[in-house]
Amino acid sequence: MVMHILEPGGLSYDVEQQEIAAITPRPAFLPVLRMLEGMMEYKEATGTLVTSRWR
Numbered sequence: 001m002v003m004h005i006l007e008p009g010g011l012s013y014d015v016e017q018q019e020i021a022a023i024t025p026r027p028a029f030l031p032v033l034r035m036l037e038g039m040m041e042y043k044e045a046t047g048t049l050v051t052s053r054w055r
Helices: 030-034
Strands: 006-014 019-025 039-041 049-054
Touching: 019 030, 030 039, 030 049
Parallel strands: none
Antiparallel strands: 006 019, 019 049, 039 049
């Protein structure tokens, strides 16, 4: 299921903090995932959502 939601290589994991740092969803899922609590999108990385606390 994750392979259908995220772009290839669209998961960034912080090994030191042991948490998902960011995701890059496919364009169809971007509006829905923007609504999740703890998600931020930076203008410099349009389409990449940075997570605040996913472990």
